[in-house]
Amino acid sequence: MLIFVARRVLAVVPVLFGVTLAVFSMLFLVPGDPVKMMLAEFVTNPDQIAQMRAQLHLDEPVIQQYGRFVSNTLRGDLGTSIRSRRPVATEIAENIGSTGQLALASMAVAIGLGIPLGVVAALGRNSWLDVAAMVVALLGVAMPSFWLGLLLIFGLSLHLGWFPATGGGDFHHLVLPAVTLGMIAAAIIARLTRSSMLEVLGQDYVRTARAKGLAWWGVVVRHALKNALIPIVTIFGLQFGNLLAGAVIVETVFSRPGLGRLIVGGILAKDFPLVQGAVLFVAVAYVLINVLVDVAYAFVDPRIRVA
Amino acid sequence: MRPERSWWWLGIVVLAAVGPALPAPMVRAVLAQTGGTLVVGLDQEPPTLDPHASPSAVTYQIIASVTENLLYRGPDGKLVPWLAESWSTSRDGRSVTFKLRRDVKFHDGTPFNADAVKFNFDRIVDPKFKAGGARAALAGYSSSKVLDEFTVQVTFETPYSPFLNAAASGVLSLVSPKAVRETGDQVHTRPVGSGPFMIKEYVAKDHTTMVRNPAYARKAPWSDRSGPAQIETVVWKFIPEAGTRVTTLESGETQGIYLVPAQSLPRLEKNTAVRVEKLPWPGVPRIWLLNVTKPPFDDVRVRRAVNNAVDKEAFLATVYRGTGLKAFAPLTAVMLDDPVLRQAYPFDPEKAKALLSEAGWQLGGDGIRSKGGQRLEIVLNAIEYGGGPDPTAQLIQSSLRDVGIDVKIKAQARPPWYEDNYRCATHGPVMFLRSTDPDGLFALFHSSLVGGNFNWSCVKNAKLDEMLAEGRRESDPARRRAIYLAIEKLAVEEALTVPLIDELAVWAFRTGVQGVKYNFNAYPVLSDTTIRR
Numbered sequence: 001m002l003i004f005v006a007r008r009v010l011a012v013v014p015v016l017f018g019v020t021l022a023v024f025s026m027l028f029l030v031p032g033d034p035v036k037m038m039l040a041e042f043v044t045n046p047d048q049i050a051q052m053r054a055q056l057h058l059d060e061p062v063i064q065q066y067g068r069f070v071s072n073t074l075r076g077d078l079g080t081s082i083r084s085r086r087p088v089a090t091e092i093a094e095n096i097g098s099t100g101q102l103a104l105a106s107m108a109v110a111i112g113l114g115i116p117l118g119v120v121a122a123l124g125r126n127s128w129l130d131v132a133a134m135v136v137a138l139l140g141v142a143m144p145s146f147w148l149g150l151l152l153i154f155g156l157s158l159h160l161g162w163f164p165a166t167g168g169g170d171f172h173h174l175v176l177p178a179v180t181l182g183m184i185a186a187a188i189i190a191r192l193t194r195s196s197m198l199e200v201l202g203q204d205y206v207r208t209a210r211a212k213g214l215a216w217w218g219v220v221v222r223h224a225l226k227n228a229l230i231p232i233v234t235i236f237g238l239q240f241g242n243l244l245a246g247a248v249i250v251e252t253v254f255s256r257p258g259l260g261r262l263i264v265g266g267i268l269a270k271d272f273p274l275v276q277g278a279v280l281f282v283a284v285a286y287v288l289i290n291v292l293v294d295v296a297y298a299f300v301d302p303r304i305r306v307a
Numbered sequence: 308m309r310p311e312r313s314w315w316w317l318g319i320v321v322l323a324a325v326g327p328a329l330p331a332p333m334v335r336a337v338l339a340q341t342g343g344t345l346v347v348g349l350d351q352e353p354p355t356l357d358p359h360a361s362p363s364a365v366t367y368q369i370i371a372s373v374t375e376n377l378l379y380r381g382p383d384g385k386l387v388p389w390l391a392e393s394w395s396t397s398r399d400g401r402s403v404t405f406k407l408r409r410d411v412k413f414h415d416g417t418p419f420n421a422d423a424v425k426f427n428f429d430r431i432v433d434p435k436f437k438a439g440g441a442r443a444a445l446a447g448y449s450s451s452k453v454l455d456e457f458t459v460q461v462t463f464e465t466p467y468s469p470f471l472n473a474a475a476s477g478v479l480s481l482v483s484p485k486a487v488r489e490t491g492d493q494v495h496t497r498p499v500g501s502g503p504f505m506i507k508e509y510v511a512k513d514h515t516t517m518v519r520n521p522a523y524a525r526k527a528p529w530s531d532r533s534g535p536a537q538i539e540t541v542v543w544k545f546i547p548e549a550g551t552r553v554t555t556l557e558s559g560e561t562q563g564i565y566l567v568p569a570q571s572l573p574r575l576e577k578n579t580a581v582r583v584e585k586l587p588w589p590g591v592p593r594i595w596l597l598n599v600t601k602p603p604f605d606d607v608r609v610r611r612a613v614n615n616a617v618d619k620e621a622f623l624a625t626v627y628r629g630t631g632l633k634a635f636a637p638l639t640a641v642m643l644d645d646p647v648l649r650q651a652y653p654f655d656p657e658k659a660k661a662l663l664s665e666a667g668w669q670l671g672g673d674g675i676r677s678k679g680g681q682r683l684e685i686v687l688n689a690i691e692y693g694g695g696p697d698p699t700a701q702l703i704q705s706s707l708r709d710v711g712i713d714v715k716i717k718a719q720a721r722p723p724w725y726e727d728n729y730r731c732a733t734h735g736p737v738m739f740l741r742s743t744d745p746d747g748l749f750a751l752f753h754s755s756l757v758g759g760n761f762n763w764s765c766v767k768n769a770k771l772d773e774m775l776a777e778g779r780r781e782s783d784p785a786r787r788r789a790i791y792l793a794i795e796k797l798a799v800e801e802a803l804t805v806p807l808i809d810e811l812a813v814w815a816f817r818t819g820v821q822g823v824k825y826n827f828n829a830y831p832v833l834s835d836t837t838i839r840r
Contacts, residue, residue, distance in 0.1 A: 033722065047434065083354050084511075085492055094511065150550050158558045165555050166348070166546050168513060255546040257512035264547075265512065269354060270721075 001298070008294050012287055019283045023276050024069050027058075034058070038082055038270045056273070078277030083269045088277035091262060096281075098168050099258035102181065102250070103243045105174050109182025110189055110239065115232075117186070118193020119225060125198060133190065140187025145246050149180040149253040166255035177254045181246045185239040192235055196228040203227075230301050237293030241286045343539030345820060345838050348552045350566040352512060352545040355439075355495040358480045359431045362439040364741060364830075367477030368565060369543050371830040372527070372536070373517060374480035374500030377405055377424070378471065379528035380743070380827035382586070384641070386475055389528050390419065390501070396782045400466030401449075403474075407457040413483035414505045414520060421459035425451035426484040428461060443750075444473035466780040468787065469746035476743045476828060503527060503536040503834035514544045529824045529832050536834035537822070556581060556815055562838060563816040563823070569628040575815050576629075582818050585630070585811040586829035587641040590747055591740035592634035593699060595687070595805040596763040598735040603683065608666040610802035613685075614652035616659035616710045617703060617805055626698045630813050634806035636795045637752075638745055641809075645792055651799045659710045668711070676711035684713045688733040691718040699737050699807060729758050731765040738763070739810065743828055745791040749775045752798065764803045771797060 027034050035052050053059050057068060072079065078088035114137075121133035156176060157165040167173050200206065201224050209219045248260035259278060266274035353366040358374050361367070377391040388394075391405040411419035428451050431441045447467050452460045463470065473479050486499035496509035504517040519536040526533040544561060546552040549568040553575065555561040567575055567583065575581050595617075603609045619633045632640070636648040668676035668683050676683040687703060689696035696718035704714040717733055727733050740747050740761065750756060753775050754767035771794065778790045798804065812829040819839040824832050 030720070030722070033726075036722065036725065048437070084495065091511075146548075150548075150554075153551055153554050157560070158554045161558060164560055165551055165558065166544060166560065253548045253551055255513070255544065255548065255551060257510070261512045265352065 004298055005295055008291055012291055015287055016284060019280065019287065020070055020073065021066075023280045023283065024066050026276060026279070027272055028062075034270075034272055038272060073280065078280070079273035081266075081271055081274040083266070083271045083274065088274050091274060092259065092278055092281050095257060095259050095262045098256060099244070099247050099251070099260065101174060102177055102247055102256065102258060103240065105178035106180075106182035106185065106243055106246075107236070107240070109178050110185035112186075113182065114186035114189030115193050115225075115229075117190035119197055119220065121190065121194040122197035122201065123220065130194075134194070137187040137190040140183045140190075143183070145180050145184060146249050146253050148183060149176070149250060152176045152180055153253075168256045168258070173254075173256070177250050177256055180253070181243060181250045184246065185242060188239065189232060189235060192232055193228065196231050197224060200224045200228045230297075233297050233300060234293060237290040240289050244282050244286065343838070344542060345538050345540070345563065345833070345836065346542045346544060346561045347563040347565065348544045348546040348555050348561040349564075350549070350552065351547055356498050356506065356509070356515070357439075357494045358477055358482065358498060359427070359441040360437060360439050360495070361478075364828075366439075367828060368830045369515060369517075370480070370498060370500065370506070371477060371826060371828075372502045372504050372832045372834050373506055374477070374482055374498055375411075375502045376475050376477070376480045377407075378475035380472065380475040381529055382825060382827060384827055386471060387528050389475070390481065391474075394471070396468070396471075400468060400780055400782055401464070402460050402462040403470060404454070404458065404460045407459065408525075409457055410525065411501050412522065413486070413501045414499045415483050415486050417483045417485040417499075419481070419501055420456050421453040422456075423481060423484050424459045424461075425453055426487075427481045428479075430487065431479075439478065441478040444476060444478045445470075466782075468779055468782045469744040471782075472744040477830065504541065507540075512545060514542050516540060516542050523834075527832065527834050529826065530835050532835070537837045538833065541833055556817070559817065562820050563814065565812070565814050567630070567813040567815050569626065569630045572629045572813065580818055582816050582820075584814045584816070584823065584825075586814070586825050587632070587639060588739075588741060588810050588812055588829055589642050589827060590639060590742040591637055591738075591751060592639045592806050593631070593737065593739045593808040593810055594634065594637060595703065595737045595807060596735045596751070596761075597802065597804055598731050598733065598763065598765050599801075599803060600731050600765045601734055603666070603668070603678075604685075604734055606666050607802055608662045609668070611652070612659040612662035612666070612710065613707065613712070614802050614805050615655045615662070616706055616712070617807070618654050618706045619807060620654065621706065622699060622702055622808055626702065627808055627810075631808040631810045634809045635799075636806055637748060637798050637804050638791070638795060639809040642745055643788065643791055643795065645795075648795055648799055652802075656710050663710060663712075670711050674708070674711060675713045682713060683711060684715060686715050686717050686733040688724055688727050688736040689716050689718045690721055690724050690736075697737055703737070703805075728761075728763040731757070731763070736763055737807070741828075745787070745794075746775075746778060748791065748794055748798075749779070752794070752803065766801075766803050768797075768801075 035049055035056070035058060038052065057065055076089055080086065081088050081091055084091065117133045117137060121130040124130045153165045153176065156162050163172055163176050206219060206224050209223045247258055248264055251258045251260035252264055259282060263275060263278045266278060349365055349368065351365050353361060353369060354363050355361050356366055356370055358366065358370060375390050377389060378386050378394070379389040380386055390408055390411055392408055393406045394403055396403050405424070407419070407421060413419060428445060428448065430436055431438050431445055432448050447463045447465055449462045449464045452462065454460055480500065482494060483499040487494055497506045503520050503523045505520050506515060507518045508516040518540050519538065521535050523535045524533060546555060549571070552564050553567065553571045556564045557578065572583065576583055597604050597610050597613065599605060623631060623633065635651065663676055667678045669678065671677045685707065687700050689700040696716050700716045704716060707714050724736065728736055738761065740750065750761045752762060752764065752766055752771050754772050756762035757765050757767060774790055774794045778787060778794065781787045781790055814831065816823060821837050822835040824835060826832055
């Protein structure tokens with residue numbers, strides 16, 4: 001087991017290396033001169049441009065710049081935001097809570113909605129319940145989140161007045177964004193649960209459990225669903241990445257503070273250090289969460305470790 | 308396996324499923340405002356609230372009644388005293404002497420005096436300070452001299468009459484020197500001014516709150532009463548998504564919003580609980596700068612033809628729908644208006660066709676004109692915003708196709724867009740400028756600014772240069788007007804640009820919100836504002 005974990009963790013190293021390289025290259029892949037672009041809205045003289053270039057170490061050889069970038073990053077120094085003039089790490093720290101809250105809440109929505117839907121659909125295979133559940137799931141996948149968000153605002157905020165449309169902080173402000181963001185993941189989880197359940201329900205041990213005279217519901221939950229969830233665990237990790245990507249849109253629609261807004265604001269303000277830092281953070285978080293999921297997977301299903 | 312271990316995850320699933328449904332109800336109570344709080348939704352978060360560092364209008368929308376200026380300009384454009392009781396320009400036009408009020412204190416108790424004025428202006432030109440729009444407003448600044456505690460003389464290297472209008476503009480509003488020295492970068496989120504409101508709180512990506520300054524005993528220049536502001540608190544919420552912003556106004560979550568999108572305007576105008584207010588932006592309208600160095604735009608007949616061919620009505624009917632007016636000159640009508648400018652280029656495709664034929668461009672089989680085997684092609688430089696280029700570019704394209712000009716839209720990201728403008732590489736971009744002094748035309752047309760910001764017509768005209776310099780020297784308002792009218796007439800005559808739309812700043816408030824006033828910049832000043840539930 002230890003060896004498995006160690007192997008997974010080691011495999012992350014080249015991935016993280018690739019991530020730093022990709023994030024670092026952003027500065028060079030964007031057309032035009034990044035310094036001129038950052039200063040485009042300001043009245044500048046050549047001195048200020050040179051000063052900014054030096055401040056960002058853009059006057060050094062590229063290799064040296066990359067080395068500095070990596071070593072600073074390892075020490076937790078992600079540079080200074082051009083727009084706010086504060087450390088990027090501080091900016092991220094201030095916003096991670098709100099996005100984390102949103103990600104967890106929408107994951108709860110996804111699980112709470114997706115798994116029951118999938119189970120119901122599988123149990124009533126080809127019945128109207130199955131069709132209805134899968135139509136809901138299809139809608140969830142197909143509906144763009146900004147559209148769903150606006151619909152929810154229109155219905156639940158403007159007409160019914162149940163929830164505020166904008167802002168962050170307490171639970172009420174969390175509901176609409178979490179539902180919006182969780183819906184897509186819920187749809188994917190529902191479809192996966194359905195197919196996984198169908199497979200498991202056909203297995204011998206389920207038939208045996210039923211033959212022993214166990215209650216139908218007990219068999220479904222304790223024997224079938226528990227095993228059916230194994231592939232779904234993997235999806236959690238992958239969906240987490242989607243949630244972070246979705247946060248960019250959802251946080252903007254609901255005017256909620258968070259990493260997504262931070263990145264969008266950084267892009268619009270051409271704040272390179274901020275965008276680089278935030279993207280790097282999100283990428284690393286995504287990689288680490290998937291490692292955790294892999295390890296968790298190995299616990300849930302011992303066969304994985306052997307493979 | 309013990310049962311409780313195999314059931315825990317189901318507990319989470321159930322909790323997650325019913326959780327969101329539980330404590331939903333009391334939202335209305337949360338939203339309820341006390342009598343004295345106004346919540347206004349803005350389309351963006353300011354990059355900074357520091358008046359000297361910001362390049363962005365949203366900063367001054369927020370702080371228009373937080374920081375104060377030496378002079379004030381209301382919607383009529385006239386300069387009146389504010390923190391300066393009087394002012395006089397020296398004979399050579401290089402310096403202005405301000406007599407200051409003696410009863411002013413900044414929000415932190417720091418007394419306002421000549422030293423404070425000098426500190427503020429010196430701060431803006433300090434090379435170590437990254438100034439925003441403020442730096443251009445002090446172009447050619449030489450020094451400020453403290454003549455006595457309440458008299459300050461501001462001097463420029465050359466005569467610079469636009470300074471007076473700049474002194475009334477948010478970029479040169481004054482902050483407490485003590486607060487800047489002691490709190491440094493905090494000015495970015497909490498500028499300490501002297502106005503009827505004080506910034507109390509700044510929550511990034513969410514809102515900023517300002518509260519009434521109880522010590523404000525003066526009469527603000529826009530007001531007819533003395534004393535503190537009427538409302539207790541103003542909350543500025545940052546709501547970038549336009550649809551969401553409009554909805555919050557309709558639901559009452561906000562009582563005012565800025566930037567009503569054109570597609571929502573008819574709905575809000577029909578809503579009896581809402582009042583829409585439209586203010587003309589001062590400065591340069593939405594305008595196409597024609598690169599006069601690039602054939603066929605080196606021929607004035609072609610440039611004039613383009614002016615006759617562009618159907619501005621179509622812009623108003625499609626993209627702008629009530630959020631703009633037809634533009635006629637390189638300055639918006641609120642800056643300078645004259646019948647001669649308005650009559651210069653009526654929409655007249657037939658005249659455009661005649662001009663093009665006269666210039667030797669004959670209609671070909673594909674509906675596009677050509678001359679000597681050369682097709683009449685124009686490259687319009689446009690910014691790609693992610694959802695396609697500026698819609699005005701497409702309207703220009705279809706208007707010009709009707710008279711036989713093939714417009715290629717070069718839609719690109721901002722940096723190469725700027726590069727192309729600096730290099731005069733295309734037939735010109737569509738842009739706009741916010742400027743409160745007609746000297747904004749200097750940036751547009753002075754030959755020294757080809758390759759810089761913003762002479763993207765790439766025009767080098769000695770007569771224009773001379774008049775633009777004269778406008779900077781002249782301090783008499785009537786003579787200045789005559790100079791800039793002459794500049795505009797020349798620019799129109801030479802067809803250096805295609806003025807498209809005078810854009811309007813569109814605000815909307817719940818009808819319970821009364822007494823919102825605006826300064827010349829179209830920013831709201833809120834000390835006379837009241838709110839009724």
